[in-house]
Amino acid sequence: MDICVGQGFTEKAPCLYRSMICFILQGSKRVAINDNLLSYDSEHYLISALDLPLIGQILDAEDGQPYVAVSLVLDPALLALLAASMPAVREREQKGIGITINPMSAPLRDTLLRLLSLLDTPDDIPILAPMVERELLYRLLQGPQGRLLRQ
Numbered sequence: 001m002d003i004c005v006g007q008g009f010t011e012k013a014p015c016l017y018r019s020m021i022c023f024i025l026q027g028s029k030r031v032a033i034n035d036n037l038l039s040y041d042s043e044h045y046l047i048s049a050l051d052l053p054l055i056g057q058i059l060d061a062e063d064g065q066p067y068v069a070v071s072l073v074l075d076p077a078l079l080a081l082l083a084a085s086m087p088a089v090r091e092r093e094q095k096g097i098g099i100t101i102n103p104m105s106a107p108l109r110d111t112l113l114r115l116l117s118l119l120d121t122p123d124d125i126p127i128l129a130p131m132v133e134r135e136l137l138y139r140l141l142q143g144p145q146g147r148l149l150r151q
Helices: 076-085 106-120 122-142 146-150
Strands: 002-006 013-017 020-026 028-033 036-041 044-048 052-060 067-073 099-103
Touching: 020 036, 028 067, 036 044, 036 099, 076 122, 076 146, 106 122, 122 146
Parallel strands: none
Antiparallel strands: 002 067, 013 052, 020 044, 020 067, 028 036, 028 052, 044 099
């Protein structure tokens, strides 16, 4: 898990988004892939199912507060293990670019907050973090981006 803190608006900058999930805790960001512009904030999260070159830009952080984001690199083996243990899901075919923005659900937010709260109790991290990460991935597989993550 990586935590990124920045101050206010930034210029557009090229970056490589690995296969990961990004949550913004404070502020907002825009990413561009080819001609597609995607914006997200604390009410939305980004999933990149592939390693993708993007252009990123921090748009704002409220009232001078820093931009704060958390990213978690996706473990394909763990995703496959979880997906195999879940009931089969019939989803309609979706065309996409390997990256998506989705609204944050209450259960997903709660799971993320539990994962972050482990930073306050470092001794708990080796035991509890893998369990909470599995729950986080499970919730993502259940969500609207489940098909993208299963590919």
